[in-house]
Each structure stands twice: as C-alpha cells, then as structure tokens.
Amino acid sequence: MELLDVSLVNWSRAQFTLTAMYHWIFVPLTLGLGVIQAIMETIYYRTGDEKWKQATKFWMTLFGVNFAIGVATGIILEFQFGTNWSNYSWFVGDIFGAPLAIEGILAFFMEATFISIMFFGWNKVSKKFHLVSTWLTILGATISAFWILVANAWMQHPVGMEFNPDTVRNEMVSFWEILSPFAVNKFLHSVWSSWIVGSLFVLGVSAWFLLKKRDIDFAKKSIKVAAVFGLTASILTALSGDGSAYNVAQHQPMKLAAMEGLYDGQKGAELVAFGILSNEKKTYNDNIDPFAFKIAFPKALSLLAYRDIDAFVPGVNDIIKGGYESKNGVTLSFVEKQARGKIALQSLTNYKKAVAEKDTASAASHKATLMANYDYFGYGYLDKPEASIPKVNMVFYSFHLMVILGMFFIAIFGIFTFLSFKNNLQLEKLKWLLWIALLSIPLGYVASQLGWLVAEFGRQPWAIQDVLPLSASISSISTLSVQITFSLFFILFTALLVAEVRIMVKQIGKGPHQE
Numbered sequence: 001m002e003l004l005d006v007s008l009v010n011w012s013r014a015q016f017t018l019t020a021m022y023h024w025i026f027v028p029l030t031l032g033l034g035v036i037q038a039i040m041e042t043i044y045y046r047t048g049d050e051k052w053k054q055a056t057k058f059w060m061t062l063f064g065v066n067f068a069i070g071v072a073t074g075i076i077l078e079f080q081f082g083t084n085w086s087n088y089s090w091f092v093g094d095i096f097g098a099p100l101a102i103e104g105i106l107a108f109f110m111e112a113t114f115i116s117i118m119f120f121g122w123n124k125v126s127k128k129f130h131l132v133s134t135w136l137t138i139l140g141a142t143i144s145a146f147w148i149l150v151a152n153a154w155m156q157h158p159v160g161m162e163f164n165p166d167t168v169r170n171e172m173v174s175f176w177e178i179l180s181p182f183a184v185n186k187f188l189h190s191v192w193s194s195w196i197v198g199s200l201f202v203l204g205v206s207a208w209f210l211l212k213k214r215d216i217d218f219a220k221k222s223i224k225v226a227a228v229f230g231l232t233a234s235i236l237t238a239l240s241g242d243g244s245a246y247n248v249a250q251h252q253p254m255k256l257a258a259m260e261g262l263y264d265g266q267k268g269a270e271l272v273a274f275g276i277l278s279n280e281k282k283t284y285n286d287n288i289d290p291f292a293f294k295i296a297f298p299k300a301l302s303l304l305a306y307r308d309i310d311a312f313v314p315g316v317n318d319i320i321k322g323g324y325e326s327k328n329g330v331t332l333s334f335v336e337k338q339a340r341g342k343i344a345l346q347s348l349t350n351y352k353k354a355v356a357e358k359d360t361a362s363a364a365s366h367k368a369t370l371m372a373n374y375d376y377f378g379y380g381y382l383d384k385p386e387a388s389i390p391k392v393n394m395v396f397y398s399f400h401l402m403v404i405l406g407m408f409f410i411a412i413f414g415i416f417t418f419l420s421f422k423n424n425l426q427l428e429k430l431k432w433l434l435w436i437a438l439l440s441i442p443l444g445y446v447a448s449q450l451g452w453l454v455a456e457f458g459r460q461p462w463a464i465q466d467v468l469p470l471s472a473s474i475s476s477i478s479t480l481s482v483q484i485t486f487s488l489f490f491i492l493f494t495a496l497l498v499a500e501v502r503i504m505v506k507q508i509g510k511g512p513h514q515e
Contacts (some may be wrong), residue, residue: 010123011482012084012474017456018486019077021449021495026070026500028448031145031191032198032233033063034138038131039225045131055218057122058512059202060134060506064119067141069500073493083372084482088463088473095161096151103147110140145194146187153183158252158464163374165351165367170467182247186455189240192233193451196409197444199230203416204441205508207434212429218512220420220427227416234410241406242304248458249305250327252465254319255458256389258395260301261290261313265324269313271300274400277393284316284389316392320385332376334385341380344373378467385468390460394453402450405443412440 037059045051078100081089089096117125117133125133154160160177161170172178203226209219217397246257256265260272263284274293282288302311314331318324322333332340354363382388416437419425428434459465463473 008477008479008482009471009474011479011486013470014406015078015084015482015486015489016080019073019080019455019489019493021452022489022497023073023077024072024448024452025445025497026066027145028197028445029066029201030063030070030141031138031194032196033059033066033201033458034141034198035195036198036202036225036229037063038134038138039229040222040435041131041134043225045127051217051221054216054512055221058218059222060119061291061507064115065500065507066117066505069496076489080116083085084475084477085463085473086475088468090169091468091473092158092161092464094169094375095154095158095170095178098172099147099151099154103144107140107144107147111137111144112162114140139406142191145191149187149190150179150183152348152455153180153186154178155462155464156186156459157182157247158467163377163412164373166355169347181253185240185243185247189237190451192236192240193448195233195239196230197448199226199233199413200409200437200441202226203230203413204438206271207437208508211431211438212426213433215511215513216428223281223416223427225422226443227413231410231413231417233411234406238406238410241403245304246307249313252459253314253326254316255390255395255454256305257314257316257319258390258392258458259454261392261396262301262313263290263317265312265314265318267302267312268299268310269301270296270304272296272303272400275396276406277396284320284386290392313468320388334379334382334388337376337379338382340373340376341378341382343380344377345380347373375466376463378462378469378472379468381472382461387461390458394459398450398453398457400453402447405447405450408440408443409447412436 034109037056039050040056040059043049044056068157081096113137114133117130118137121130121133132395141290157180158170159180160172160174162173164171171248202222206219206222206226208225209215245256245259248259260269261275261277262269272291273295275296276292278288278290278292280288281290299309301313303309303312305313313326314324319331320334322336324331347366351366351370354360354366416435419427419430419433461469461471463470
C-alpha cells in the first residue's frame with residue numbers, strides 16, 4: 001500500500017462525509033419515531049381507544065417516508081468501501097465485513113418482512129399480531145444500527161484480530177472481542193440520542209397543531225408521549241455520553257485531548273464547561289495558551305476520564321512526547337512510534353521478498369520483527385507529529401455545542417413532561433413555549449451530526465485507530481472521478497432531502513384524520 005495524492009484523499013473523505021451525514025439525517029428519525037409509534041399502538045391495543053390508532057397511523061406515515069429515503073442513502077454509503085476505499089476493504093475486510101454482512105442478512109430482512117404488515121396489515125391481521133409487527137420493524141432497524149455501529153466502533157478500537165503477512169490482511173480471531181464495551185456503549189449512545197431526534201420531531205409537529213388550533217386532543221396525546229420518551233432518552237444519552245468519554249480516554253487519548261482543548265496534561269485535570277479557543281495558537285508546541293476564555297470545573301475531567309479526581313490526563317503535547325505512565329506502561333513518543341511503524345513496514349516488504357525467494361530463515365526473522373512492531377504499523381505512514389493531531393478547534397466546538405444542546409433537551413422535555421400531566425392546563429395558550437418546541441426540531445439533527453463530527457474528526461488521521469491512516473486506505477482512482485461522483489451525490493441527496501421535506505409537510509398539513 002503506497003501513499004496517494006493528498007487531493008484524492010481529501011476528496012474521498014469529503015465524499016464519504018457527504019453521504020454519511022446525509023444518511024444520518026434519516027436514520028435518527030427512523031429509530032426515534034419508530035419507537036414512539038410503537039408506544040402509541042401499544043396504548044391503542046391496551047385501551048381500544050381509536051384516537052390512539054389514528055395517532056399511530058399518522059406518525060407511521062411520516063415514519064414510512066423517512067424510512068424509504070434512509071434505505072436509499074445507506075446503500076450508496078456502503079458501496080464506497082469498495083469503490084473509494086478498496087485498500088481499507090482489502091486490509092480489514094475480513095473483520096469489518098462481518099458485522100455489515102450480519103446487518104444485511106438478519107436486520108434488513110427482518111425490517112423488510114414486518115414493515116409490510118405494519119403498513120398494510122391493519123385490517124388483515126389481528127391487533128396483537130399487528131402490534132408485534134410494529135415492534136419487530138423498529139427492533140429490526142435498531143439491530144441494523146447495532147451492527148453498523150459495531151463496525152464503526154471497531155475502527156475506533158480495533159480488537160479481536162491478527163495480521164497475516166502472507167495475505168497482508170487482518171483476520172478475525174475473536175468475534176466476541178469485536179462486541180467490546182466500546183461498541184456496546186457507542187450503540188447505546190447513538191440509539192438513545194436518535195430517540196431524542198424522534199421525540200423533538202413529534203413534540204415540534206404537535207406544537208404546530210396547537211399553534212394552529214387544530215386536532216388539539218391528538219396533539220396533546222402526542223406531546224405527552226414525546227415529552228416523557230424524550231426526557232428518558234435525554235437522561236440515558238447523558239449517562240451513555242459519560243461512558244463514551246471514559247472509553248475514549250482509555251483508547252483514544254488524542255481525541256479526548258482535542259475534545260477538551262488540552263495541550264499540556266494535568267493531574268486533577270479540569271473539565272471545560274464553556275470556552276473560546278485562542279486564534280493566536282498556531283502549533284501544538286508553541287507554548288501559547290489555547291484558550292482566550294473558559295469556564296471550567298476543577299478536577300472533573302480526571303474524574304470522568306479515569307474515575308479518579310487526581311488522575312493524570314495527557315494533553316496533545318504529552319501524547320506527542322510520550323514518557324507518561326498509562327495502563328499499558330510508559331508511553332512511547334511519536335518519533336518512537338513512527339520509527340517502529342517504519343520497521344514494521346520494511347519488515348513486511350522484506351518478509352514478502354524472503355518468501356518469494358524461499359528463504360525460510362530470513363522470512364521467519366522478518367516476520368518476528370514485523371509482529372513485534374505491528375502495534376505501530378500505521379505510524380510508519382505519517383511524516384510528522386502534526387499529522388497525528390486532529391483539528392482541535394472543530395472537535396472542541398462540536399463536542400461542547402453537543403453537550404450544551406443535550407442540556408437544553410433535558411430542560412425542554414422536562415418542562416413539557418411536567419405540563420402534560422397538569423390537569424386542566426391549556427397548553428395551546430403557551431405560544432412562546434410551543435414556538436420553542438417547533439423551532440427545536442432542527443436542533444436534534446444538529447446535535448446528532450455534531451456527535452459524529454466528534455467521533456470521526458477526533459479519530460483523524462486514522463481510518464483504523466493506530467493501524468491504518470486514511471492516506472493508505474483509499475483506492476487508486478482519479479481525483480476527477482471522485483469530484484464528479486461527489487457532485488452527483490450532492491445533487492441526488494439534496495433532491496431526496498427536499499422531496500422528503502415536501503412530502504412530510506404535505507402529510508402533516510393533512511393532519512391525523514387522513515385516510
């Protein structure tokens with residue numbers, strides 16, 4: 001694998017970012033709205049109240065529109081691993097492909113089977129079977145998300161594999177290791193945050209009905225379900241966010257340093273609640289204070305990252321210089337990792353040559369050297385310390401804005417939950433609050449996208465953490481071809497998004513009394 005043109009790397013990254021972010025517009029609403037409609041149908045099943053059936057069918061219609069477009073964008077996304085990232089697919093396809101294959105075989109077919117019953121079986125199957133089909137549809141979508149997130153988590157924390165120098169591929173040695181606590185926490189955090197998106201959508205649309213003084217009873221019923229569900233999801237998301245930060249601290253210290261704008265490590269490190277980064281800081285080692293302004297909680301970062309208020313949290317400079325104690329012993333500097341990575345790469349070349357020449361003794365020696373240095377294989381592709389540092393500004397602001405929005409969601413769902421259970425309260429008269437709910441719909445999407453920016457940009461420059469950089473992962477194709485497909489995908493996905501919004505607005509305008 002040789003390094004390719006920088007512009008090709010950047011355009012390939014841009015294209016994958018475009019398709020991934022567009023796809024993730026549709027996924028959270030599918031996961032969140034799917035559970036809400038299933039809860040409403042469960043209430044209908046238990047009470048026999050036709051108004052709940054009407055509400056279920058209304059939200060189910062919007063779910064169906066979103067689900068269909070989400071599937072279309074997801075298919076294009078997965079194809080790029082073969083077209084744009086073939087070196088990556090070759091290098092780890094035996095591992096990365098397994099959860100994606102399970103997702104396609106199990107979850108996708110499960111969704112496809114029961115979604116038809118959910119939409120068209122109202123008068124053809126029993127109430128109980130229809131309810132089960134509705135729950136199995138959203139369960140299938142959630143299982144689908146699980147396997148995709150397992151694959152992504154493995155890129156962040158590669159485990160359960162062994163490198164085979166004969167095929168130059170990583171091979172799975174333990175499937176259960178891949179289902180690591182890192183993967184489980186990532187799944188829970190992503191799904192629970194998606195429930196927030198669905199809850200904000202239902203809350204905002206229902207608020208619109210109250211502002212228009214239409215379908216008051218339907219809107220209030222929907223608000224009660226969305227508020228309680230959204231508050232629960234927001235609290236769970238916050239708890240899983242703590243777990244995510246802990247996992248990042250253990251396995252991706254550079255990402256944690258970027259999230260907190262931490263350049264120089266500290267014992268009893270403070271947690272930045274709000275901060276503005278300094279424009280004066282140009283390089284990681286220029287000794288300029290990274291913050292123009294900040295509000296921080298003393299020792300809180302050490303507590304969250306290592307469950308010890310006096311623990312040492314390494315900063316960017318510490319990770320580059322090495323020499324600090326970690327759970328795996330004294331850390332190496334970037335220069336030492338780079339040297340070992342180059343030894344690993346050269347040993348692989350020497351091994352292949354020795355095998356071709358049938359020099360068994362030399363092949364065994366080179367293989368032993370390769371495996372002894374393989375943990376730093378990816379560093380052999382990096383030319384300078386700066387290459388191992390993500391864009392701190394982007395990661396820092398994305399992370400903190402996401403946290404601020406999360407706190408806002410807890411507040412708004414808490415207020416609506418309290419008001420929904422207040423007797424004789426005319427919620428439709430609180431127009432200022434209803435407008436806040438309506439205008440908050442996009443904020444759920446913003447927070448969800450910010451989470452992915454933190455996860456993916458914080459991992460840079462790695463396609464697979466410490467093992468394979470992006471620059472060694474892409475296909476040998478022309479930059480022009482990527483630019484053309486980028487433009488086509490942008491036009492196509494934008495058209496799909498506009499179409500979805502128009503269809504949904506039209507369906508919402510018809511209200512819950514439509515057939």
